[in-house]
């Protein structure tokens with residue numbers, strides 16, 4: 001059945017009121033849905049009585065106006081795809097509904113987790129935008145569980161911190177990165193890659209796989225693990241904005257990989273900025289498989 005679409009917080013609350021006694025699963029997105037989003041919706045479907053999807057291209061988390069303008073908006077097909085993945089209700093507010101005149105509050109998560117990686121490149125304001133919109137969405141939906149993708153690893157760390165610090169009563173669930181056949185992490189921005197750029201971008205998962213293999217063979221020096229990634233990207237003439245190996249929880253730099261580490265990168269391919277990562281866990285050979293995922297292998 002086609003999911004119902006609501007555009008205001010009042011309509012959303014009214015639609016969810018009869019379901020408060022049952023479990024509500026929530027998947028926040030910016031739309032242009034792909035298999036990665038659908039894997040989150042299916043996880044929510046498996047674990048909750050009611051599944052809510054939000055579609056809102058949040059202007060405050062974009063640094064470049066051009067990126068915001070170019071962000072794909074495909075609501076009609078999003079509704080059909082979301083329905084196929086078992087979504088009950090779609091919250092698709094206008095900018096005015098989310099940020100009415102006079103809006104003046106920012107939720108800002110401090111410390112290393114927002115100052116490094118994406119925060120260092122895009123500025124903390126990116127995560128201010130994310131934290132503010134996610135807290136507003138969580139307050140509007142008041143779900144039991146909210147689902148986020150491991151592809152945006154730093155975002156998950158920031159959201160978990162915010163939820164713990166503000167005492168928001170929701171369980172945050174991280175779902176594995178969904179990948180295409182060439183290993184590239186699925187992203188709404190991938191549609192803007194030309195066929196040639198798409199081939200070059202396949203060097204990203206190759207580079208992560210090579211670094212993961214180096215890790216499996218016993219290399220624990222973050223600089224060597226990052227160098228392996230850089231070499232593979234250079235072979236495709238890609239120069240990353242950053243490649244870093246940090247503690248997976250604190251996102252602080254590490255001298256040696258001794259506990260779970262996050263190897264994260266950002267790289268521009270043609271007009272698009274792509275991010276990807278792998279978690280390296282000592283003693284675990286393949287903590288985060290980099291194989292392609294599809295419906296049958298989420």
Ligand code: AMP
Nearest residue numbers: 029030031036148149152177178185186
């Ligand atoms: P976005 O619409 O890009 O803001 O993403 C909405 C949610 O989907 C975020 O929690 C993302 O981490 C998640 N997501 C995006 N791409 C993927 C992917 N390839 N695999 C898993 N989750 C993803």
